[in-house]
Amino acid sequence: MTTPLLSLRDIKKNFGSAQAVAGVTMDIHRNEFFALLGASGSGKTTLLRMLAGFEAPSGGDILLEGSSIAAMPPNKRPVNLMFQSYALFPHMTVAQNIAYGLEMDRLAKAEIKSRVSEILEVIQLGHLGGRKPDQLSGGQRQRVALARALVKRPKVLLLDEPLGALDKKLRSEMQLELKRLQHEFGITFIVVTHDQEEALVMADRVAIMKDGALLQVGTPREIYEYPETRFAADFIGVMNFLPVSVASGGYQGKEGPLIRAADAPELAAGSAAVAAIRSERLGVETQGENSLAGEITDIAYHGLDLLLHVKTPLAETPVISRLTADVAERLAPEVGQTITLGWSARDTRIFPA
Amino acid sequence: MTTDRRPILLMSPALLWLFGLMVVPCLLILVLAFFRRGMYGGIEYTFTLENIALVFDPLYAQIFLKSAWIAGLAAGIASILGYAAAYAIAAMPRHRQSALLFFAVLPFWSNYLVRTYAWIVLLNREGLIVNLARWVGFEGELPSMLYTEQAVVIGLIYNYLPFVILSCYAPLSRLNPEISEASRDLGASGWTTFRRVVLPMTVPGIATGFVFVFVLSIGNFVTPALLGGGQFQMIGNLVYAQFLTANDWPFGAALSMVLIMVMLGLLMAQATVADRASGGKAGDNG
Numbered sequence: 001m002t003t004p005l006l007s008l009r010d011i012k013k014n015f016g017s018a019q020a021v022a023g024v025t026m027d028i029h030r031n032e033f034f035a036l037l038g039a040s041g042s043g044k045t046t047l048l049r050m051l052a053g054f055e056a057p058s059g060g061d062i063l064l065e066g067s068s069i070a071a072m073p074p075n076k077r078p079v080n081l082m083f084q085s086y087a088l089f090p091h092m093t094v095a096q097n098i099a100y101g102l103e104m105d106r107l108a109k110a111e112i113k114s115r116v117s118e119i120l121e122v123i124q125l126g127h128l129g130g131r132k133p134d135q136l137s138g139g140q141r142q143r144v145a146l147a148r149a150l151v152k153r154p155k156v157l158l159l160d161e162p163l164g165a166l167d168k169k170l171r172s173e174m175q176l177e178l179k180r181l182q183h184e185f186g187i188t189f190i191v192v193t194h195d196q197e198e199a200l201v202m203a204d205r206v207a208i209m210k211d212g213a214l215l216q217v218g219t220p221r222e223i224y225e226y227p228e229t230r231f232a233a234d235f236i237g238v239m240n241f242l243p244v245s246v247a248s249g250g251y252q253g254k255e256g257p258l259i260r261a262a263d264a265p266e267l268a269a270g271s272a273a274v275a276a277i278r279s280e281r282l283g284v285e286t287q288g289e290n291s292l293a294g295e296i297t298d299i300a301y302h303g304l305d306l307l308l309h310v311k312t313p314l315a316e317t318p319v320i321s322r323l324t325a326d327v328a329e330r331l332a333p334e335v336g337q338t339i340t341l342g343w344s345a346r347d348t349r350i351f352p353a
Numbered sequence: 354m355t356t357d358r359r360p361i362l363l364m365s366p367a368l369l370w371l372f373g374l375m376v377v378p379c380l381l382i383l384v385l386a387f388f389r390r391g392m393y394g395g396i397e398y399t400f401t402l403e404n405i406a407l408v409f410d411p412l413y414a415q416i417f418l419k420s421a422w423i424a425g426l427a428a429g430i431a432s433i434l435g436y437a438a439a440y441a442i443a444a445m446p447r448h449r450q451s452a453l454l455f456f457a458v459l460p461f462w463s464n465y466l467v468r469t470y471a472w473i474v475l476l477n478r479e480g481l482i483v484n485l486a487r488w489v490g491f492e493g494e495l496p497s498m499l500y501t502e503q504a505v506v507i508g509l510i511y512n513y514l515p516f517v518i519l520s521c522y523a524p525l526s527r528l529n530p531e532i533s534e535a536s537r538d539l540g541a542s543g544w545t546t547f548r549r550v551v552l553p554m555t556v557p558g559i560a561t562g563f564v565f566v567f568v569l570s571i572g573n574f575v576t577p578a579l580l581g582g583g584q585f586q587m588i589g590n591l592v593y594a595q596f597l598t599a600n601d602w603p604f605g606a607a608l609s610m611v612l613i614m615v616m617l618g619l620l621m622a623q624a625t626v627a628d629r630a631s632g633g634k635a636g637d638n639g
Binding site: 149 | 532534537538539540541542553554608630
């Protein structure tokens with residue numbers, strides 16, 4: 001077993017009586033692309049700021065390659081942060097911004113120059129080195145901020161909502177771009193985001209944070225397919241939640257057939273529970289242990305797919321079924337139509353209510 | 354095509370007020386600089402450049418330089434003190450800042466003359482400062498601090514310090530704290546961060562404050578008259594004397610004109626600094 005690159009040991013942070021981070025323990029490995037995913041106020045940014053050195057932990061320890069950095073000031077840490085606001089120096093040119101960190105390392109002038117022009121090529125802004133930040137577009141500023149942090153070749157690069165200020169199209173381009181750069185530089189990335197899609201697309205592992213604590217850490221697939229809590233299930237993707245009670249051999253909704261689930265937790269018979277099914281697993285033509293008839297109340301067209309709102313006897317609120325474009329075209333569903341939905345027991349998650 | 358006339362309508366009352374009641378009377382006085390002084394204090398309307406030339410006579414040029422030196426000293430010290438105070442205020446929690454700023458400008462709410470007279474009480478031979486020094490244990494003859502150049506500089510700083518605090522506070526409070534953090538994150542010490550990031554970004558505030566204090570100080574005549582004693586003259590006192598005691602309006606006008614030129618030059622320099630620091634939007638695209 002090699003030591004992990006970064007090791008958080010029961011990290012806590014209190015602001016007055018409020019607890020922002022409530023005891024986080026986890027390891028992050030070399031060359032990993034790690035995402036901290038959570039809503040605002042979940043403590044993810046505070047955790048990131050403790051890694052950068054801008055907040056001192058109220059308890060616990062941070063180990064980098066086995067030695068503690070918790071008391072090390074930010075300018076001494078081999079860790080760099082890309083700020084959400086980018087925080088570019090407005091009075092310096094793009095090239096001066098990028099060179100700043102290298103000058104602090106007291107590198108030779110010639111080396112600074114070659115590394116700055118090298119990274120300007122990597123981020124495809126070679127021709128804009130002489131511009132001031134306010135002469136750049138949002139996407140260009142974002143890349144300069146990235147280059148400024150990356151050029152120091154830190155052991156860990158922290159990114160606070162790196163794509164938050166970009167429009168949707170640019171964001172999906174940059175998700176892949178960030179992945180490419182992470183591979184190319186072989187640097188560990190820790191990205192904080194509230195955007196679940198961003199976390200799933202980019203990260204090797206995702207940690208879901210809530211109320212200052214880690215809810216679940218796992219690969220995007222684990223997080224998506226096997227959420228451990230109802231919150232995690234709800235936070236990512238479109239999930240149908242059906243209130244049920246535990247019966248023998250299955251779960252009983254308000255009315256209608258028994259719902260069958262594989263790998264369900266042991267719950268006392270008769271107790272209340274929640275059955276969760278992903279919208280894309282709930283198909284019109286899907287064969288499975290479960291099937292259910294209902295009436296289409298609404299159809300939402302999304303281009304790539306179609307969301308059917310179907311009123312069933314199981315629950316008050318309609319369930320949402322996602323059809324791919326080709327299926328939707330063939331079936332041509334209409335509002336008012338009665339359809340039968342099917343899904344597999346393996347795709348049914350059960351959470352205690 | 355109709356152009357929007359509303360901005361002009363909104364501006365015109367203030368512009369007319371300034372033009373009619375300030376620019377025009379000033380010009381009327383300044384024009385006198387080009388006329389001869391009459392035998393008995395009146396004005397003889399024949400064109401001459403003698404008054405302007407007299408301003409550059411070593412006797413008067415020296416008073417000009419002396420005034421500039423004192424104003425520069427006052428502006429320099431006020432800038433350092435004011436910047437430090439503004440820096441500390443801007444670093445406070447938001448809800449404290451407005452209270453502190455209020456205290457900083459509080460002296461403005463009392464009369465300028467009263468405040469300056471108060472300094473006489475402080476700096477007097479039997480004043481508070483001398484008594485304090487005696488009480489601490491200083492023995493022997495203390496030089497009077499009143500009626501010295503230092504007293505004038507101290508009085509000017511005291512009077513104009515709030516301007517500098519306000520003009521430095523504005524850019525400091527607008528500074529995104531993440532900018533300083535980014536500098537630290539990139540490996541800079543606190544001092545380097547201040548020198549290379551915070552200071553260059555807030556220089557326009559210092560320039561504004563400096564020029565403000567300088568301009569107000571170089572033309573000031575109350576403080577030098579009261580704290581400098583009768584024998585100490587700054588350019589403001591000289592102008593005052595020409596108009597009110599020597600009855601030489603053309604020379605007073607000439608002195609005023611040169612003074613105004615110096616001030617305008619400085620204000621323009623300050624505007625350039627402010628413009629350059631605001632990001633140089635018109636800069637080259639190299």
